[in-house]
Amino acid sequence: MAQIIDGKLRAAKIKEELKIRVQALSGKGVVPKLAVLLIGDNPASKTYVSSKAKTCEELGMFSEVHHLPENVREEIVIDLLKGLNADTNIFGLMVQLPVPKHLNERKLLDIISPHKDVDGLCTVTAGKLIVGGEKGFVPCTPQGIMDLILSTGIELKGKRAVVVGRSNIVGKPVAFLLLEQHATVTIAHSRTADLGAVCREADVLVVAVGVPRLITGEMVKPGAVVIDVGTTKIEGRLVGDVDFEGASKVAGFITPVPGGVGPMTIAMLMKNTVLAAEAHLTRK
Amino acid sequence: MAQIIDGKLRAAKIKEELKIRVQALSGKGVVPKLAVLLIGDNPASKTYVSSKAKTCEELGMFSEVHHLPENVREEIVIDLLKGLNADTNIFGLMVQLPVPKHLNERKLLDIISPHKDVDGLCTVTAGKLIVGGEKGFVPCTPQGIMDLILSTGIELKGKRAVVVGRSNIVGKPVAFLLLEQHATVTIAHSRTADLGAVCREADVLVVAVGVPRLITGEMVKPGAVVIDVGTTKIEGRLVGDVDFEGASKVAGFITPVPGGVGPMTIAMLMKNTVLAAEAHLTRK
Numbered sequence: 001m002a003q004i005i006d007g008k009l010r011a012a013k014i015k016e017e018l019k020i021r022v023q024a025l026s027g028k029g030v031v032p033k034l035a036v037l038l039i040g041d042n043p044a045s046k047t048y049v050s051s052k053a054k055t056c057e058e059l060g061m062f063s064e065v066h067h068l069p070e071n072v073r074e075e076i077v078i079d080l081l082k083g084l085n086a087d088t089n090i091f092g093l094m095v096q097l098p099v100p101k102h103l104n105e106r107k108l109l110d111i112i113s114p115h116k117d118v119d120g121l122c123t124v125t126a127g128k129l130i131v132g133g134e135k136g137f138v139p140c141t142p143q144g145i146m147d148l149i150l151s152t153g154i155e156l157k158g159k160r161a162v163v164v165g166r167s168n169i170v171g172k173p174v175a176f177l178l179l180e181q182h183a184t185v186t187i188a189h190s191r192t193a194d195l196g197a198v199c200r201e202a203d204v205l206v207v208a209v210g211v212p213r214l215i216t217g218e219m220v221k222p223g224a225v226v227i228d229v230g231t232t233k234i235e236g237r238l239v240g241d242v243d244f245e246g247a248s249k250v251a252g253f254i255t256p257v258p259g260g261v262g263p264m265t266i267a268m269l270m271k272n273t274v275l276a277a278e279a280h281l282t283r284k
Numbered sequence: 285m286a287q288i289i290d291g292k293l294r295a296a297k298i299k300e301e302l303k304i305r306v307q308a309l310s311g312k313g314v315v316p317k318l319a320v321l322l323i324g325d326n327p328a329s330k331t332y333v334s335s336k337a338k339t340c341e342e343l344g345m346f347s348e349v350h351h352l353p354e355n356v357r358e359e360i361v362i363d364l365l366k367g368l369n370a371d372t373n374i375f376g377l378m379v380q381l382p383v384p385k386h387l388n389e390r391k392l393l394d395i396i397s398p399h400k401d402v403d404g405l406c407t408v409t410a411g412k413l414i415v416g417g418e419k420g421f422v423p424c425t426p427q428g429i430m431d432l433i434l435s436t437g438i439e440l441k442g443k444r445a446v447v448v449g450r451s452n453i454v455g456k457p458v459a460f461l462l463l464e465q466h467a468t469v470t471i472a473h474s475r476t477a478d479l480g481a482v483c484r485e486a487d488v489l490v491v492a493v494g495v496p497r498l499i500t501g502e503m504v505k506p507g508a509v510v511i512d513v514g515t516t517k518i519e520g521r522l523v524g525d526v527d528f529e530g531a532s533k534v535a536g537f538i539t540p541v542p543g544g545v546g547p548m549t550i551a552m553l554m555k556n557t558v559l560a561a562e563a564h565l566t567r568k
Contacts, residue, residue: 106417127411131452133390158477166463168415179450179471184482186470187463193442198468 002226002251005148011263014147014271015059021274022060025281032277033062034092034118034269035084039077039103040070045096055266061273064090074103078111085113091280092118092273115279118272121169129176137272142173144264145227146181149204152225152253156181162202164188164195164215164241170208170229178204195219207241217246226254229261286510286535289432295547298431298555299343305558306344309565316561317346318376318402318553319368323361323387324354329380339550345557348374354384361387365395375564376402376557399563402556405453413460421556426457428548429511430465433488436509436537440465446486448472448479448499448525454492454513462488479503491525501530510538513545 022032034056038049049065056063066080084093093116099105109121117125120139128136138146149156161183165171171187178185188198190209199205199219207215208229220226230241240257248254255261306316318340322333333349340347350364368377377400383389393405401409404423412420422430433440445467449455455471462469472482474493483489483503491499492513504510514525524541532538539545 106415121415123411123415123417124408125411126414127407127409130410130413130456131390131405131407133407158475160477172414172460172463175471176456179456179473182473182475184470184472184476186468187459188468189463189466191442191466192468193444 002248002254003152004248005152005225005227005253005255005260007144007148007255007260007263010148010151011144011267014264014267015055018267018270018274019059021278025274025277026060028281030277030281031060031062032092032273033064033090034094034273035064035066035087035090037066037068037077037080037084037093037095039068039072039096040100042098045098049096052266052269055270056273059270061270062089070100071102072100074107077103077108081108081111085111085116090116091276092116092269094119094121094269097121116276118269118276120173120272126168126173129173137275138177138268139169139173140265140268140272141170141229141261142177143268143271144261145170145174145206145229146177147264147268148227148255148261149206149225150181154204154225154253156183156204158182158184159203160184160186160201161204161206162186162188162199163206163208164192164199165206165208165210165229167208171206174206174208178206209241211241212239213241213243215242215247217243217250220247220250222250223252224250226251227261228255228257231257231262286532286538287436288532289436289509289511289537289539289544291428291432291539291544292547294432294435295428295551298548298551299339302551302554302558303343305562309558309561310344312565314561314565315344315346316376316557317348317374318378318557319348319350319371319374321350321352321361321364321377321379323352323356323380324384326382329382333380336550336553339554340557343554345554346373355386356384358387358391361392362395365392369395369397369400374400375560376400376553378403378405378553381405400560402553402560404457404556410452410457413457421559422461422552423453423457424549424552424556425454425513425545426461427552427555428545429454429458429490429513430461431548431552432511432539432545433490433509434465438488438509438537440467440488442466442468443487444468444470444485445488445490446470446472446483447490447492448476448483449490449492449494449513451492455490458490458492462490493525495525496523497525497527499526499531501527501532501534504531504534506534507536508534510535511545512539512541515541515546 125136228240228242409420512524512526
């Protein structure tokens with residue numbers, strides 16, 4: 001029976017550590033502050049944003065939420081982002097996704113200063129994952145996934161890792177982070193032939209496709225670390241991309257849904273914002 | 285016996301096609317022009333740069349080479365790059381690598397305007413490979429590799445591709461381009477355990493590590509497409525990363541060294557410069 005990787009517990013521990021760093025920063029006159037742009041009235045987005053603001057408060061950080069109407073003109077959003085880039089009290093700046101269809105999401109994200117890009121979604125931040133050199137902020141979900149994998153104590157060097165899903169936000173960056181840890185990395189996706197055989201190669205299996213229970217127990221290598229990033233609501237219940245019941249009989253470690261990757265994302269957003277404030281202090 | 289993929293022939297064909305596009309541009313008053321910065325006296329770099337200038341001439345394009353002394357101050361290079369960014373007669377701008385050690389290579393590359401980054405090495409250009417949206421220039425060697433693979437007529441969708449080597453300039457971008465073509469992509473490297481077994485999974489095998497004859501015939505899947513990017517000079521002869529004699533008995537298609545990937549890189553640089561001039565015309 002696999003050991004459960006408790007994301008809730010791990011996230012709580014990270015937040016406790018962050019509290020201490022926030023106190024140290026505050027002692028030097030710098031309180032980390034996160035600014036979030038929320039456009040429109042998507043109920044899920046509203047919930048996410050208020051949970052971010054709440055977590056900031058919990059950690060002794062400041063936050064501000066800019067709520068703009070659904071039909072806001074793009075130039076208004078751009079001007080607001082530029083103003084927040086220039087505001088020296090703000091260390092982290094993010095746009096809650098998705099944005100309404102009339103807005104160019106990529107254009108908006110790329111206005112955020114790389115120094116404040118705590119969501120790690122700017123093009124230039126993504127590029128830094130490839131080209132090396134000065135590090136950018138690591139996007140929150142991939143960073144949370146890596147933290148959970150490493151929390152099992154597994155040595156990734158020379159191990160085979162398979163990432164199912166090639167999204168820009170999760171699959172691709174996770175593949176890079178695994179590569180950085182010297183794993184041999186395979187990226188599989190909806191067009192992959194014999195997904196089961198590919199998954200069975202994996203000492204570490206990360207699944208991020210949003211297809212409920214796609215990965216069954218027979219597709220998991222005995223003893224593997226299985227990270228389930230998918231969350232689909234079925235009959236009011238969150239269901240992952242991995243058939244937990246079947247896979248947990250084969251895997252060595254496995255994340256539950258909910259309570260696995262989910263809680264880590266927000267913890268990593270807080271961590272990036274603290275890092276941004278610490279970097280600001282170093283640059284001064 | 286494998287079919288030889290003739291990079292020299294393919295590059296010549298691409299250059300013939302480009303000549304026609306250059307003529308069309310010239311007819312509209314736009315002659316594609318490439319500016320190259322050469323710093324110091326590395327003999328290999330000098331050869332590459334003069335071959336680029338010669339190829340420009342061959343295709344009816346303009347070029348200018350800025351040769352700076354080995355000990356040039358970084359600010360001088362930066363000012364020159366900024367001036368060339370602003371020069372509306374220049375469509376492609378590149379720095380010949382490597383640069384002398386006292387210069388920050390990444391900083392210099394990132395000054396180049398993404399619109400002129402025909403080598404495809406800026407951080408923001410690399411980021412575009414991940415985040416999607418507006419396309420940047422595809423780096424030349426990876427682009428040449430993809431052209432050679434597709435020239436065999438192989439359908440990549442659902443096939444397994446293995447890239448040996450995870451460099452920023454070749455391995456990582458090639459992995460992305462293969463993924464874009466819907467291959468299931470594995471990135472292997474010096475820390476990979478049982479490299480032979482990993483390579484034998486490959487319907488398409490791209491090797492870019494610079495270790496002469498690392499890949500033997502036994503490591504190749506029968507019928508595979510094998511692309512050898514390595515070039516090491518041994519006793520005055522160029523040797524690839526693949527043992528050509530052994531591998532060509534097993535592979536379906538294979539590139540020779542020299543005469544495989546090498547000639548494609550410069551052809552793709554010319555193609556990117558023509559694309560830059562065409563894009564300029566569209567923006568006007």
